[in-house]
Amino acid sequence: MISPASHEFELTDREFDRLRVLVREHTGISLSDGKRELVYGRLARRLRRLKLTSFAEYCALVEGRPAEETQELINAITTNLTHFFRENYHFEQLATEVLPQLERERSSTRRMRLWSAGCSTGEEAYSMAIVMREALAHLLGWDIKLLATDIDSKVVATAAAGIYGADRLSSVGAERVRRWFPPVAGRPDSSAASDELKSLITFRQLNLFGPWPMKGPFDVIFCRNVVIYFDRDTQRTLFDRMADLQEPGGWLFIGHSENLFNVTQRYRLVGRTVYRRVE
Numbered sequence: 001m002i003s004p005a006s007h008e009f010e011l012t013d014r015e016f017d018r019l020r021v022l023v024r025e026h027t028g029i030s031l032s033d034g035k036r037e038l039v040y041g042r043l044a045r046r047l048r049r050l051k052l053t054s055f056a057e058y059c060a061l062v063e064g065r066p067a068e069e070t071q072e073l074i075n076a077i078t079t080n081l082t083h084f085f086r087e088n089y090h091f092e093q094l095a096t097e098v099l100p101q102l103e104r105e106r107s108s109t110r111r112m113r114l115w116s117a118g119c120s121t122g123e124e125a126y127s128m129a130i131v132m133r134e135a136l137a138h139l140l141g142w143d144i145k146l147l148a149t150d151i152d153s154k155v156v157a158t159a160a161a162g163i164y165g166a167d168r169l170s171s172v173g174a175e176r177v178r179r180w181f182p183p184v185a186g187r188p189d190s191s192a193a194s195d196e197l198k199s200l201i202t203f204r205q206l207n208l209f210g211p212w213p214m215k216g217p218f219d220v221i222f223c224r225n226v227v228i229y230f231d232r233d234t235q236r237t238l239f240d241r242m243a244d245l246q247e248p249g250g251w252l253f254i255g256h257s258e259n260l261f262n263v264t265q266r267y268r269l270v271g272r273t274v275y276r277r278v279e
């Protein structure tokens, strides 16, 4: 129990369990015992803002399922850490192997679909878009699109705005920043993703455990550093749904600390946390 002696609000075992159930139900995220301080820290602000005096009151509020507070709870609980060209070997493989292969395989339909699932503030999607623009620059008249989604409404808004400070752009490299991120007038330390990048990407808020409006098939899915927060059964449900939206050979990239061992047989490992859908 987190007691009022050291904290403003009491977070009892019972209320922590109620919050765990709510978070699991709405996001798929399993909160371990070790996450109690984190949950307290992130939600105490909401209690203060709502002028509530206890977590019991907060639980009762969210259990009533008001859409707005449910979204606030989701936004507070998700961990959105990301950066440009994170796990860069995936972007290198995308540029040198995946996209050239897709160019050959899709020469009759001239269509490619990619998805950044759990895109956070957009760095992953813009990194993919840079690689796509560079590797496919010679393709004219093709129908190429990148969908980027996240459950957290705030990060999706940031991603869609596409404005980043110099600190965030440090992993992009000076030449690419010059080419793809023009400065923002009146904001000396910020740059905005170019229209060429933005026009490739559709940003949408989407819960991976809600209905999916898109039909696919997706040639490439990046779902990296998202499922670490889900238990194995929840991961299985998710990757089975993703497999249904891919054709045999479809590419799936997951995070460096994730794997599909004992999760699903519908993908086979072909590289460093890179999988392809089986027949």
Ligand SMILES: C[S@@+](CC[C@H](N)C(=O)[O-])C[C@H]1O[C@@H](n2cnc3c(N)ncnc32)[C@H](O)[C@@H]1O
Pocket (backbone or CB within 6 Å): 026, 027, 028, 029, 078, 079, 080, 081, 082, 083, 086, 117, 118, 119, 120, 121, 124, 149, 150, 151, 152, 155, 206, 207, 208, 209, 223, 224, 225, 226, 255
């Ligand atoms: C740590 S970030 C990873 C960002 C990026 N993919 C990367 O690897 O840098 C995980 C993201 O997954 C999102 N997420 C968690 N549960 C989700 C769910 N059920 N549906 C959609 N997105 C979810 C979070 O909001 C968060 O932005």
